[in-house]
Structures are given as C-alpha cells and as structure tokens.
Amino acid sequence: MNKTYTPKEIEPKWQAKWEADGLYHADIDPNKPKHYALTMLPYPSGDLHIGHWYAMTPSDARARYMRMNGYNVLFPMGFDAFGLPAENAAIKSGIHPMARTRDNIVRMRKQLRSMGTMFDWRREMVSCEPEYYQWTEWFFIQLYKNGLAYRKKSPVDFCPNCNTTLAREQVWGDDRHCERCGTPVIKKDLEQWFFKTTKYADELLSYEGIDWPERVRILQTNWIGKSEGAEVYFHVADGAAALMTIFTTRPDTLWGATFMVISPEHPLVEKITTPEQQAAVQTYKAQAARQSDIEREATDKEKTGVFTGAYAINPVNSAKIPIWIADYVLMSYGTGAIMAVPAHDERDFAFARKFELPIIPVIQPEGQPALDGATMEVAYSGSGKIVNSGPFNGTSVNDKKGKENPGIIAVARWLEEKGFGKLAVTYKLRDWLISRQRYWGSPIPMIYCEKDGWNPVPEDQLPVTLPENVAWKPTGESPLKLHPTWKNTLCPVCGGAATRETDTMDTFMCSSWYHLRYLSPHFSTAPFDQREYDYWMPVDTYTGGIEHANMHLMYTRFFHKALRDMGITKGNEPMTQLRNQGMVLGEDNEKMSKSRGNVISPDLLVEKYGADTVRAYLMFFARWDMGAPWDSQGIEGSARWLRRAWTLITDSTTNQPLATAEVRRDIRRKVHQTLKHVTRDFENFEFNTIVSALMSLLNDLYKAREAGAAGTPEWREAMELYVKMMAPLTPYVAEELWVNVLGKPYSVHTQPWPVVEEEAARDDEITIPIQVNGKLRDRLTVSADASEAQIKALALASAAVQKYLEGQTPKKVIVVQKKLINIVV
RNA sequence: GCCGGAGUGGCGGAAUUGGCAGACGCGCACGACUCAAAAUCGUGUUCCGUAAGGAAUGUGGGUUCGAUUCCCACCUUCGGCACCA
Structure with a gap:
C-alpha cells in the first residue's frame, strides 16, 4: 500500500459519515461525567477568517481530548447574529438585515463544518431568530421585575447631518467626526435603559471557585475599580441653597482643600454659576462635551478649567473656597465633584499652579523640612503627620488606602459624628447601558402609557418581533419608531392606547445567556430545559479572546448572578475555567484587515492543504495564548509532518521484524514518554509542544524503522498510540489511518485516551x-x-x-x- | 500618564521546582535521487575563532556553586484604559 495522503478525499468522506452517525451528539448521560466546552460564538460576518480557526480548532482539540478521557462532552456552536454591520449594509444597499444574516449563516455553517470540529449542530442557536430573542426579552422582563433595569438620561454620540446615533467605532479622528459624512459629532441626552451591574460590584470582585487567568481577573478588578474613602458635604456659599457632595479617598487632607472642582456636566453648574461667569462656563462646557475620552485622559495635556464665580464652605474649618469646573473631573465617577488638595494630589497641584490657586500642606513627612505651599515643586502623597488640621494635628498617616490608614479612618469617623460626611466606597464600574437606537437588535419588551407609565409586555405576548418592512433611511431615530404601526399597542394595565419602546438591546445582552440556550435551543416553555441545566451547567471550559475580559465576560457573570438571585440559575459563576487565545497577525506582523491586504483565507488553505494541516499548523506555530504572525512557508512544515506520518503508518506493515531487543525497548520508552508529555500539555492548553512532541516521536520512529522495528509488537503499539494522539489534533487523517490503515474499529474518536506505562517510559x-x-x-x-x-x-x-x-x-x-x-x- | 503582558539564532518558538540554552519547525547551505525540476531522503546550520577556546536569552546591577527562570533599576514593544480624586 503506497497511496499518498489525499486530504481532499479523506476529509469530506469522514465529515459526512460523522454527521450521518451523529458521532458528536451530546445527550444527557447520567453514567458519565459531563464536560461543557464552550468557545465564544462568532458574529456572522459572512466569512470565517483564520482568527476563528485559531480560536476554535485548539478548543476543539481540547474538547476531543476530554471526550477520549471518558467525559460526555458538549461542544456547541451558534451565531451572535444581531449587530451593527448588518444594519449598516441595510442603510447602504437596502438589503434586509435578516436576509443578509441568514445568508451569511448558511455560508459560515459550511465553513465551520470543514474545520472538522465536534460541534453538535442540533444544539445551534441564532440570536436574531424570534425563537431565541423571545427569551432575551423574557430575561429583560425578569431583570426589570427584580428592580435591576431602570431608565435614566444618558448622552450618546450623534451625527447631526446623518441624523443618527453613532457607535464609538463610528466616530473617527481627534476632531470626533462621523465616519460616513465627516460632520463633527455632538452629544445628545436620551432616556435609556440600564441594568444595575453596580449592585454586583463587590461580588464580581471575588473569583472564588473559578480558574480564570490572573490577567483577566486583574483587568476585571481594575475595571470594577473599588476605592474606599469618604463622602463630604460642602454648602455652597451665598444665596444658592445648594449642597455639594464630594467623594475623596483622602479625607485626612480636608484642611488642605483650597478649591473645588466639579465636572462640566454636573447638574449644579447651572445653579451656582454667577452671571459674570456664565459665558465662560458655557463655552467651556461646550468644549468639554466635544472632547473625546482620549483627549480628556491625556495627562501630558495642560490642565484647563473655568471658575464658576461660586464658593463653597469647607465644613471642617469654614474656609470659603472657589468652585471651578474642569474636564478632568468626570460626572460618571464618584459624585462628579471633588475637593482639590493641591499639596497632596498631583493633578490638583498642576491645576493650582496653572491658575495660581493657594497650596496648603497638611501632611508633613517626618524628618524633613516643613513643606511650603509657595515653593513645593511636586505634590506630596506619602506618609507623615497631619498638620494645619485643627483637632487632627499630629495624627499619623501611612501610605495605605482606605480603612488601613489611621489618618483616614480617624478623620472619617469624626466627619460621621459631626454629620459632615461619611465613609463611602466608590466604583469605577458603571451600570450597563443596554439601549441602542437601532433596528437590528432584540426589542426591549416595554410599553409606555400616559396613565400607567412603563410596564413590561405580558409574558404570554412574547416575543415582541421585529417588523419586516421598515425604511432604512437614517432619521435619527430607531427605524422602529418610524414604522407606521409597530409601536402602537395597548397598555397592559389599563388597556388604553400605548406605545412600545422602540430602542433595541445591546448585543452583549444576547451573548450573556447563549450558553444556556445551547442546552435546549428549541425549548418553548422556558429559556432552557431544567434537566439539561442540571446536567450540563456550569460551563467547564470557556475559551475566547482576551479583548472580552471587561465587557462580555463581566456582563455574563453579572447576568448569571442576577438570575441566581431570582432562582433561575444555580451556583455563583457561569464558567468554571477560562482560557484565552492570542491573535494571529498578518505576515507583515500587523493586525489582519482587508484594508491592509494581509488577510489569510482559511478556505484557500483548506483547499491547498486540507483542514488537518491548517489545524496542526495553528496549534504548532505559536503559543496559543500569545499568537504570532502568520507564515505561509511555515505551514509547509505541518503539511510535511502529516505526509510523513501518513507514509510511515501506511508503509510500516510490510517490513520484516529484525529489530534488536534494545531498539524495541527504545520505541516503547519514547512512545510512552511522548504520551506523558502530550497528556500533560493537553491539560495545560499547550498545543504547540504537543505537535512538536509528535513530530519528534515521528523522527525517532523513522530511525527505528531503519533498524528493522516495523512489524514488531512494539511497533504496532506505537502506530496505535500515535494515531490516538493525533486524533484530537487532526481528526480526519487520524480516523482514516485508524480505520482503513490500522484496520481498527470505527471510530478513533470514541477510543479511550491511552494510559502512560511508567515502567516503559522510564530511562535506563x-x-x-x-x-x-x-x-x-x-x-x-x-x-x-x-x-x-x-x-x-x-x-x-x-x-x-x-x-x-x-x-x-x-x-x-x-x-x-x-x-x-x-x-x- | 496608569495597569497588564512580552523581549531567547535569519524567522516562529522550546527549556514544566534555580540545574546541559536553542527541542520541534520554517528558512538556508551542501549532498543523494532525477535528463531536469518538484516532491522525497541525508548532513549541517547561535555568534566569534583555523583550532584550543571564548561569548551569548533586551540593557545594567544583585542573590546563588549555578539565573532565560528569583530580586532591583532601566530600555523597547504589544494590549487595556474611564486624568479614578
């Protein structure tokens, strides 16, 4: 037998047979331990790219490995099908998002099948199908009923020319212009729906019981950004009977406050600004609103700000201090107002120097000359003794934060006693804004009635479906609002005329629970079948890109915890183990993009080399968690490996066994050492060294064959173990070799993972x-x-x-x- | 600016508790096979040096019998970011 390796014949054949046999169907089996392997679902852009392969095929190899280890493995796939690109295409060319999306999905399903993954397609979910989004709506209602969804005003980026709300990615350049027409973007305040993610801030900080990369935990922890300090109340002097609440992490420096800064967006600005300062304040406000977050965050930028004309009274010493507005104070953090202590805060220091505001030191480092506000060159933020601070002079301050710091805790307690303030905790994390002024998303199932206000659509009327016939002209409103009849409905409370919410939901809402829909994608009486949930959940291994660390992964944790508190889900976390893959860059070492022309098409590679080679190369060419630039020549090495493996295994049965006992012993040692290595690396998601270990073993087997090893029992064992070790990585060629070359019973993918014989692996x-x-x-x-x-x-x-x-x-x-x-x- | 990764041959990478640096592969060179080429097979391939030998894991220090690995400082680069009060 000397047939060459022909993936084009092998791959479609086995793909069809596996499918026909339902080899990868995952059904509840109480006699087996379960393993729910999940990889992040793709957006149906129309073409599977190499990044999808890089994410999915190693995850598939791992899932297959778990299956060979006796687990009942669920490895599903679906589509995150709502989103901006389909709607943009509709605006541009009039193609209906549903038509386009369904076409894309048909195409991508085919591409996904060619990868040779063990997806159980019976469990596919598509988030834009009413069968799915009915339950997205249902979840919204549950959150609303449990007080976790609410409405408030929030700004959006808006293009006055296109008359449409823009996503962040549609705003370009430093001057923040619209991607379509170049018009400078403005901010518009709209009433929008939010979920109370902040309610779970503290719990989200705990990663107990989950095996997630430290990197992701740190990113999430920083994103939540818990900080301890105090709120302090400042009265506005003269006339305006206003109270300003500020948040500070350094209440111990209250006596050093020489001015106040409030965010330009702060509601008090209108109230306190004096007539003389009105013009300057309004100009500054407009300027701040035009600025991008990137501009606001630039520290090398010179400090800017405007005096409001108003003063505040420092409660601790009755000092009258000016109130300024400045863009470095953000409305979205803390209370949107701060006391400025230039002597001990770097930003306040820069601001004070620029606007010639007084600087009063209130912390004196020990054993150093007394700080002098007039001559200080930098703010001092270290430890020392409190000075110039009435009752607290002499109190020690260390460089710890919050309650760990004796100075902070002493002053905060005193503020509470006096009623000037209280201990407080602030988070960077904001509530999740889910409203989108768009058509192509899950409708928000809420109804507004003049008389009864907002009420959810009765659950027996779900889903609220998207209307088919809509106009795509950008009007500044959701196309749903412009539809002649869609929004008209009846109030579920009084039965009178009422209006539907015309905004749709953020697609992160769809992806917050898709792992539950895979359990029972066609279940019609609930989002999922409880029996399936009890068997499969939680997700045991979740894989995907690190870029989702703060958004998707945070939202899905929030979602799970909120549902848990409603009795819908169980356990504290949805995904036990998380692993991230890196990125495949173009051959020019840049991010792949159509405009750069460095995109690698997996379809062409499959055509040229076969899926197994593409899989093997993706696992071999880089550390999976790091990624690397693509190398068109490098893939030849993986192609060569499979050809060589094919040749050795198909050719090995004809030789006469002549090998010495030593050669035969060496084969067993090398085979079992490799098995040990491969097993350990599968556990650790180290796919590159799995492939290199198998290449190395192949080289040794070639040498052993030279020494007459073919035909010996040790050789037969080696062939069998080699094919089993290949099976998770290169499933097609492994199946062909297993069944048609080694003559073993179908299928290699249901074989148990071999056990290392330590005695054989031992070095003599x-x-x-x-x-x-x-x-x-x-x-x-x-x-x-x-x-x-x-x-x-x-x-x-x-x-x-x-x-x-x-x-x-x-x-x-x-x-x-x-x-x-x-x-x- | 802050936070987090990463820096090892021409290239991708390996080195699993601090113990032989460069596994495996790409590329390249030479050889075999071939009329020739491709494919395949074999040999070699960190640098300097004819050699003995020496140097080398971003840079500079430190700990140690011994450091790619641990510590300190710095540089470069990639990613995240909401000046976080």
Whole structure:
C-alpha cells in the first residue's frame, strides 16, 4: 500500500459519515461525567477568517481530548447574529438585515463544518431568530421585575447631518467626526435603559471557585475599580441653597482643600454659576462635551478649567473656597465633584499652579523640612503627620488606602459624628447601558402609557418581533419608531392606547445567556430545559479572546448572578475555567484587515492543504495564548509532518521484524514518554509542544524503522498510540489511518485516551552534565540507578575534569540527583 | 500618564521546582535521487575563532556553586484604559 495522503478525499468522506452517525451528539448521560466546552460564538460576518480557526480548532482539540478521557462532552456552536454591520449594509444597499444574516449563516455553517470540529449542530442557536430573542426579552422582563433595569438620561454620540446615533467605532479622528459624512459629532441626552451591574460590584470582585487567568481577573478588578474613602458635604456659599457632595479617598487632607472642582456636566453648574461667569462656563462646557475620552485622559495635556464665580464652605474649618469646573473631573465617577488638595494630589497641584490657586500642606513627612505651599515643586502623597488640621494635628498617616490608614479612618469617623460626611466606597464600574437606537437588535419588551407609565409586555405576548418592512433611511431615530404601526399597542394595565419602546438591546445582552440556550435551543416553555441545566451547567471550559475580559465576560457573570438571585440559575459563576487565545497577525506582523491586504483565507488553505494541516499548523506555530504572525512557508512544515506520518503508518506493515531487543525497548520508552508529555500539555492548553512532541516521536520512529522495528509488537503499539494522539489534533487523517490503515474499529474518536506505562517510559541510562565552576566540561552516561557516590567518583575521574582541576582538590562538589554535577575549584 | 503582558539564532518558538540554552519547525547551505525540476531522503546550520577556546536569552546591577527562570533599576514593544480624586 503506497497511496499518498489525499486530504481532499479523506476529509469530506469522514465529515459526512460523522454527521450521518451523529458521532458528536451530546445527550444527557447520567453514567458519565459531563464536560461543557464552550468557545465564544462568532458574529456572522459572512466569512470565517483564520482568527476563528485559531480560536476554535485548539478548543476543539481540547474538547476531543476530554471526550477520549471518558467525559460526555458538549461542544456547541451558534451565531451572535444581531449587530451593527448588518444594519449598516441595510442603510447602504437596502438589503434586509435578516436576509443578509441568514445568508451569511448558511455560508459560515459550511465553513465551520470543514474545520472538522465536534460541534453538535442540533444544539445551534441564532440570536436574531424570534425563537431565541423571545427569551432575551423574557430575561429583560425578569431583570426589570427584580428592580435591576431602570431608565435614566444618558448622552450618546450623534451625527447631526446623518441624523443618527453613532457607535464609538463610528466616530473617527481627534476632531470626533462621523465616519460616513465627516460632520463633527455632538452629544445628545436620551432616556435609556440600564441594568444595575453596580449592585454586583463587590461580588464580581471575588473569583472564588473559578480558574480564570490572573490577567483577566486583574483587568476585571481594575475595571470594577473599588476605592474606599469618604463622602463630604460642602454648602455652597451665598444665596444658592445648594449642597455639594464630594467623594475623596483622602479625607485626612480636608484642611488642605483650597478649591473645588466639579465636572462640566454636573447638574449644579447651572445653579451656582454667577452671571459674570456664565459665558465662560458655557463655552467651556461646550468644549468639554466635544472632547473625546482620549483627549480628556491625556495627562501630558495642560490642565484647563473655568471658575464658576461660586464658593463653597469647607465644613471642617469654614474656609470659603472657589468652585471651578474642569474636564478632568468626570460626572460618571464618584459624585462628579471633588475637593482639590493641591499639596497632596498631583493633578490638583498642576491645576493650582496653572491658575495660581493657594497650596496648603497638611501632611508633613517626618524628618524633613516643613513643606511650603509657595515653593513645593511636586505634590506630596506619602506618609507623615497631619498638620494645619485643627483637632487632627499630629495624627499619623501611612501610605495605605482606605480603612488601613489611621489618618483616614480617624478623620472619617469624626466627619460621621459631626454629620459632615461619611465613609463611602466608590466604583469605577458603571451600570450597563443596554439601549441602542437601532433596528437590528432584540426589542426591549416595554410599553409606555400616559396613565400607567412603563410596564413590561405580558409574558404570554412574547416575543415582541421585529417588523419586516421598515425604511432604512437614517432619521435619527430607531427605524422602529418610524414604522407606521409597530409601536402602537395597548397598555397592559389599563388597556388604553400605548406605545412600545422602540430602542433595541445591546448585543452583549444576547451573548450573556447563549450558553444556556445551547442546552435546549428549541425549548418553548422556558429559556432552557431544567434537566439539561442540571446536567450540563456550569460551563467547564470557556475559551475566547482576551479583548472580552471587561465587557462580555463581566456582563455574563453579572447576568448569571442576577438570575441566581431570582432562582433561575444555580451556583455563583457561569464558567468554571477560562482560557484565552492570542491573535494571529498578518505576515507583515500587523493586525489582519482587508484594508491592509494581509488577510489569510482559511478556505484557500483548506483547499491547498486540507483542514488537518491548517489545524496542526495553528496549534504548532505559536503559543496559543500569545499568537504570532502568520507564515505561509511555515505551514509547509505541518503539511510535511502529516505526509510523513501518513507514509510511515501506511508503509510500516510490510517490513520484516529484525529489530534488536534494545531498539524495541527504545520505541516503547519514547512512545510512552511522548504520551506523558502530550497528556500533560493537553491539560495545560499547550498545543504547540504537543505537535512538536509528535513530530519528534515521528523522527525517532523513522530511525527505528531503519533498524528493522516495523512489524514488531512494539511497533504496532506505537502506530496505535500515535494515531490516538493525533486524533484530537487532526481528526480526519487520524480516523482514516485508524480505520482503513490500522484496520481498527470505527471510530478513533470514541477510543479511550491511552494510559502512560511508567515502567516503559522510564530511562535506563541517564546523561549527566559535569560542570567545573559552572561551565560544562564533560558528560557522564550512567545507569539510572547509579548512586550519588558513584556518580561523584566518575565525575572526578573524568579526564576533562582533571584538566581543569590542575591537581587541586575541589572546594565543593554539588551533585543534583540525576540532573547535574558542579565541581567548584 | 496608569495597569497588564512580552523581549531567547535569519524567522516562529522550546527549556514544566534555580540545574546541559536553542527541542520541534520554517528558512538556508551542501549532498543523494532525477535528463531536469518538484516532491522525497541525508548532513549541517547561535555568534566569534583555523583550532584550543571564548561569548551569548533586551540593557545594567544583585542573590546563588549555578539565573532565560528569583530580586532591583532601566530600555523597547504589544494590549487595556474611564486624568479614578
């Protein structure tokens, strides 16, 4: 038998058979441990790109490995089908988003099938189908009923020319213009729906019981951004009977506050600004609103701000201090107002110097000359003793945060007693804005009635479906609002005429629960079948890109916890283990994009090499969690590997067994050592070294064949184990070799993962490097059970060592058992 | 600016508790096969040096018998960011 390796024949054949046999169907089996493997679902852009392959095929290999280890594995796939691109295409060319999306999905399903993944397609979900979004709506209603959804005003980016709300990615350039027409973007305040993610801020900070990369945990922790401090109430002086609440992490520096800064968007601005300052304040406000977040965050930028004309009274010492507005104070964090203590805060210091505001030190570092506000060059934020602060003079301050700091806790307690303020905690995390002024999303199932206000659509009337016939002209409103009849409905409370919510939901809402719909995608009486939930959940392994660390992964955790508190889900976390893959860059080392022309098409690669080679190369060419640039020549190595494996395994049965006992022993050792290596690497998601270990074993098997090993029992074992080890990585060729070359019973993918025989894997002889003063001088090959004394004696007797000893007695001889000898002279 | 990764041959990478740096692969060179080419097979391939030998894991220090691995400082680069009060 000398047929060449022909993936084009092998792959479609097995794909069809696996499908026909339902080989990858995952059904509840109480007799087996379950494993729910999930990889982030794609947006149906129309073409599967190499990044999808990079995310999915190693995850598939891992899922297959788990299956061979006796787990009942669920590995589903679906489509995150709502979203902006389909709607943009509709505006541009009039193609209906549903038509376009369904076409794209048909195409991508085919591409996904070619990858040779073990997806159970019976469980597919598509988020834009009413069968799915009915339950997205239902979840919204549950959140609303449990007080976790509410409405408030919030600004959106808006293009006055296109008359439409813009996503962040549609706003371009430093001058923040519309991507379509170049018009400068303005901010518009709209009433929108929010979910109370902040209610779960503290719980989201705990990662107990989940195995997530530290990197993601740190990103989430920083995103939640918990900080402890105090709220302090400042009265506005003269006339305006207003109270300003500020948040500070440094209440111990209250006596050093020399001015106040409030955000330009703060509601008090209108109330307190004096007539003389009106013009300047309004100009500054407009300017701040035009600025991008990036501009606002630039620290090297000069501080800007405007005096409001108003003053505040510092409650602790009755000092009258000016109130400014400045863009470095954000309405979305804390209370949108701060007290400025320039002596001890870098930003306040820069601001004070620029606008010539007083600087009063209130923390004195010990053993140093007294700080002087007039001459200080930088703010001092370290430890010391409180000074210039009435009752607290002499109190120690360390450099710890919050309650850990004696100065902070002492002042905060005193503020509470006096009624000037209280201990407070603030988070960076904001509530989740879910309203989108768009058509192509899940409708928000709410009805507004003049008389009864907002009420949810009765659950028996779900889903609220998107109307088919809509106009795509950008009007500044959701196309749903412009539809002649869609929004008209009846109030569920009074039965009178009422209006539907015409905004739709953020697509992150769809992806917050899709893992539950896979459990029972066609279940019609609830979002999921409870029996399926009890068997499969939680997700055991979740894989996807790190870029989702803060948004999707945070939302889905929030969602799970909120549902848990309603009794819908169980356990504290939806996904037990998380692993992230890196990115495949173009050959030019840049991010792949159509405009750069560096996109690699997996379809063409499959055409040229077959899916198994593409899979193998993607697993081999880089550390999976790091990614690397694509190399069109590099893939030849993986193609060569499979051809060589094919050749060896198909050719090996005809030879006469001539090998010596030693050669046969060596085969077993190498095979079992490789198995050990491969098994460990699968556990750790280290796919690149799995492939290299198999390549290395193949090289050794070729040598063993030269030595007449083919046809021996050891050889047959090697062939069998080799194909089993290949199976998760390159499922097609492994199946062909298993069934049609080795003649084993179908299917290799239902075989148990082989067990390492430690005795076979054991080294009989070991080579020990001998160093003199840390430099390699000789090597010693000894029996693996040689004693330390024997090894030491042999090492000292070595001619190479003697040369370096020059007759001296070594000062010290370090023998690391079975590893190394170092002779110190 | 802050936070988090990463820096190892011409290239992608390996080194699993601090113990032989460069596994495996790409590329390249030479050789075999071939009329020739492709494919395939074999040999070699960190740098300097004819060699003995020496140097080398971003840079500079430190700990250690021994450091790619641990510590300190710095540089470069990639990613995240909402000046976080």
